[in-house]
Amino acid sequence: MEINDQSYRIQGVSLTDLAKQYGTPLYVYDGEKILSQVEAIKTAFSTVKLKIKYATKALSNINILKLMKQAGTGVDAVSIEEVHLCLHVGFEPQEIMYTPNCVDFAEIQEAVGLGVMINIDSIPMLEHFGTTYGGKIPLCIRLNPHILAGGNAKISVGHIDSKFGISILQLKHILKVVDAYGLQITGLHVHTGSDILDADVFLKGAEILFEAAKEFKDLTFLDFGGGFKVGYKTGDVTTDIMDVGNKVSQAFQEFCGEYGRELEIWFEPGKFLVSESGYLLVSATVVKPTPATTFVGVNSGLNHLIRPMMYDAYHEVINISTLTGPERVYTIVGYICETDTIAADRKLKEVKEGDILAIKNAGAYGFSMSSNYNSRLRPPEVLLLNGKTHLIRKRETFEDLLRNQILVTMD
Numbered sequence: 582m583e584i585n586d587q588s589y590r591i592q593g594v595s596l597t598d599l600a601k602q603y604g605t606p607l608y609v610y611d612g613e614k615i616l617s618q619v620e621a622i623k624t625a626f627s628t629v630k631l632k633i634k635y636a637t638k639a640l641s642n643i644n645i646l647k648l649m650k651q652a653g654t655g656v657d658a659v660s661i662e663e664v665h666l667c668l669h670v671g672f673e674p675q676e677i678m679y680t681p682n683c684v685d686f687a688e689i690q691e692a693v694g695l696g697v698m699i700n701i702d703s704i705p706m707l708e709h710f711g712t713t714y715g716g717k718i719p720l721c722i723r724l725n726p727h728i729l730a731g732g733n734a735k736i737s738v739g740h741i742d743s744k745f746g747i748s749i750l751q752l753k754h755i756l757k758v759v760d761a762y763g764l765q766i767t768g769l770h771v772h773t774g775s776d777i778l779d780a781d782v783f784l785k786g787a788e789i790l791f792e793a794a795k796e797f798k799d800l801t802f803l804d805f806g807g808g809f810k811v812g813y814k815t816g817d818v819t820t821d822i823m824d825v826g827n828k829v830s831q832a833f834q835e836f837c838g839e840y841g842r843e844l845e846i847w848f849e850p851g852k853f854l855v856s857e858s859g860y861l862l863v864s865a866t867v868v869k870p871t872p873a874t875t876f877v878g879v880n881s882g883l884n885h886l887i888r889p890m891m892y893d894a895y896h897e898v899i900n901i902s903t904l905t906g907p908e909r910v911y912t913i914v915g916y917i918c919e920t921d922t923i924a925a926d927r928k929l930k931e932v933k934e935g936d937i938l939a940i941k942n943a944g945a946y947g948f949s950m951s952s953n954y955n956s957r958l959r960p961p962e963v964l965l966l967n968g969k970t971h972l973i974r975k976r977e978t979f980e981d982l983l984r985n986q987i988l989v990t991m992d
């Protein structure tokens with residue numbers, strides 16, 4: 582975001598103008614930022630055969646998926662609905678990695694029918710798969726490496742208490758099942774968590790994967806999942822993608838040498854690709870001094886951006902209506918009927934009713950985790966690309982709230 586002639590602009594477009602044109606609350610995505618993040622990963626892993634599988638769940642608007650397709654990424658899908666969205670925008674089935682957890686086997690069969698790569702994360706499902714398909718369909722196995730990593734307990738998923746993946750301690754059992762059914766295992770996968778800072782965590786995951794990989798002769802790829810951390814506050818430490826790229830690529834090349842074949846390396850970034858591209862624009866509805874603080878109430882809340890309440894996530898907030906003058910300390914809160922703090926004790930340029938605030942880093946897990954709680958409507962989404970503005974989702978209407986409800990006669 583640049584400050585220019587007294588307004589915040591992205592690709593030359595003023596955010597306050599967008600707020601006026603489309604109203605608030607409004608999600609805005611900077612398409613150029615998404616493309617530059619894709620390039621950053623490609624550059625960091627330029628010495629190995631890299632495949633980026635964008636984690637659809639982070640932001641699944643079909644235009645974002647189309648942009649990823651144009652940028653040359655594949656996709657990671659965690660539900661059959663995400664698989665269908667990705668197919669809908671033109672991804673080839675073989676570009677889609679489907680990583681379900683605790684789904685009915687029927688959903689896995691549907692995905693097999695669609696021709697996508699299946700990532701299995703439990704031994705019973707592996708056995709089901711073997712009984713149904715034998716070795717006909719190539720398959721990936723999600724291992725749980727028992728590494729504790731990630732920014733918050735809710736998003737740390739590779740540790741011993743986690744429901745994800747097949748324990749690395751069960752490797753012998755996996756091998757017996759693979760052998761018994763003649764399964765064709767072409768990939769192994771780990772995903773340890775989200776908001777991972779350190780190259781060392783990826784290296785630790787890699788070591789475990791390399792050790793296990795030696796037992797599988799048909800591999801064509803190893804998938805290290807997602808989790809690269811982005812900066813949420815000024816001065817925040819972020820994943821040094823070049824450092825991760827150099828270290829992991831070197832370890833990967835050494836492994837491929839030992840394995841005897843050059844494999845592909847896959848990553849499934851979500852946040853890294855789309856978080857910083859997104860802004861949630863909201864309007865200040867009330868500035869309310871209390872004995873403890875001054876609240877700024879806004880016309881949005883945890884129904885549109887749940888991360889602050891769900892993960893204690895820090896999202897920077899800027900008053901884009903007032904760029905000069907004194908700063909004051911505020912707590913920015915949403916309009917939802919329970920504690921709904923977006924940002925506590927923050928210095929902002931003095932806020933007046935009607936000012937537009939931009940909540941940053943709202944691209945990943947913002948709209949995709951939004952809801953109609955309090956029977957509120959979800960905001961529209963706008964994508965900026967090549968200096969042009971595209972409305973990519975309409976604001977919901979009252980009819981949308983009623984759409985699937987059935988008013989019955991009660992007698």
Ligand code: LLP
Pocket residue numbers: 636639657680736772774775776806807808809849850851852853888892945946
């Ligand atoms: N691959 C798998 C198998 C995953 O489960 C996830 C995220 C990713 C890739 C992408 O992770 P990322 O690069 O975005 O960190 N709602 C939470 C994050 C949940 C992540 C769930 N899995 C948040 O807002 O922080």
